[in-house]
Amino acid sequence: MQTPAPVDYAKATSVAHAIELLQQLGDEARPIAGGHSLLPMMKLRLAAPEALVDLNDIPELQGVRIEGDHIVVGAMTKHRDILESAILHEHYPIFREAEHVIADPIVRNRGTIGGSACQADPAADLSAVGSALRGTAVIQGPGGTREVPLREFHDGPYMTVLEPTEVLVALKYPIRPGAGSAYEKVERRHGDWGVATAGVFVVVRDGVVADCGIGNAAVGAEHYCSPGAEDALIGQPATEESFAAAAKVAGEQCNPSADQRGPVDYKRHLTTELTLRALRRAAAASQGA
Amino acid sequence: MQVTVTVNGQEVTRDVEPRTLLVHFIRDDLLMRGTHWGCDTSNCGACTVWVDDEPVKSCTYLAVQADGKSITTVEGLEKNGELDPIQKGFMECHGLQCGYCTPGMMMVGRALLDKNPHPSEAEIREGISGNICRCTGYKNIVASIQWAAEHPVSTEASEVTA
DSSP states (O other), rough: OOOOOOOEEEEHHHHHHHHHHHHHTTTTEEEEEEEETTTHHTTHHHHHHHHEEEEEOGGOOEEEEEEEEEEEEETTTHHHHTOOOHHHHHHOOOHHHHHHSSSSSHHHHHHHHHHHHHHTOOTTTTHHHHHHHOHHHHHEHHHHHHHHGGGGGGGEEEEOOOOOOOOOEEEEEETTTTEEEEEEEESSSTOOOOEEEEEEEEETTTTTEEEEEEEOOOOOOOOGOOOOHHHHHHTTTTSHHHHHHHHHHHHHOOOOOBBBHHHHHHHHHHHHHHHHHHHHHHHHTTTTT | EEEEETTTEEEEEEOOOOBBBHIIIIIIOOOOSSSSSOOOSSOOTTTTTEEEEOOOOOOGGGGGGGTOOOEOOGGGGTTTHHHHHHHHHHHHTTTOOOOSHHHHHHHHHHHHHHHSOOOOOHHHHHHHTTTTOOOOOOHHHHHHHHHHHSOHHHHHHHHHOO
């Protein structure tokens, strides 16, 4: 039987309360979101926080809304609510496509977008989506609120720029009129972590790629994105040749590790192929196809 | 820590350690053994219960997190001595097999039908994709949920006597 080690627990009722609790409980206190990474890690003694600050019952951290020219997603918004969000689907179908291949319906009832971002698993699908869309993390701490681009939010595998007494409160994504977006993933079985994934948005104007963002998870792409592939595509004609050339860069510039999900060359091949497929579909959507 | 939850309509209060998992609280503190404890890693779904009417995997949920909330376990499906159609479906279609995954399958099956009373086979398979049957007898489980969809509670009395 796996049971976490003894731990203290406090339920936060607001973000300010959560920060106060984190300050009181000290450096070994951790916020808990959906718990679907943290609790298994605690059972295995890979994590041993002395106290948990529960963020689940903080209403201000929930929900998807539009603020000006951004979509704002509360950090404790559950995967299922992202899957079902009409706002996200209208502007960025990539969210629904990614959510469909994240875990299973019961886990999606519990897991959150902010928890996923802060867990910083190298294979986290929503981190690739957030980097592709060049989103922003909204962070609150004792000294106030700060914003960090999602492409600078992760310091490496399982590492973020959050200080121990800071809480991720929301993720923001700029609305891009005319953008198409898509998510592609190869997994060993439904709901597993990806072997390789690609998430992109593309804005095509007059047959030319005016803007794009390319994200990859599970293949060691730094900050879950491929700026080299983006540079190769922006300003080019929206053609199969351009997409293939950009996708090739994504495959070359990622840094996958060989593991039980496959060898390095296979993962590079998948990264190229999945990036190509996502670019094709996103560009077609941008052109109203 | 003191925890007060409503389990299958009945309020209970217990003193628990914060590290106690909801599945162990249900099985070992409340002595309700219908909920099964399986993989312990939120993969298999045998421990699925509803918290405020949402299916969750109770091996990955602390009992203290349920304080003030309403929990429904497989024991709560039966109403007034009458089995829920999902339970009858598993009987009719031999959906139980070894029985280990059954409580979780029934809880997700019932929750699925509550949201979508006429799911397609693909929707049922997606709905139970977080629940593993190691007999690999998914065909009968899908058939059991389909049976329940075809025999909803409201029309049941007439169909049973027919």
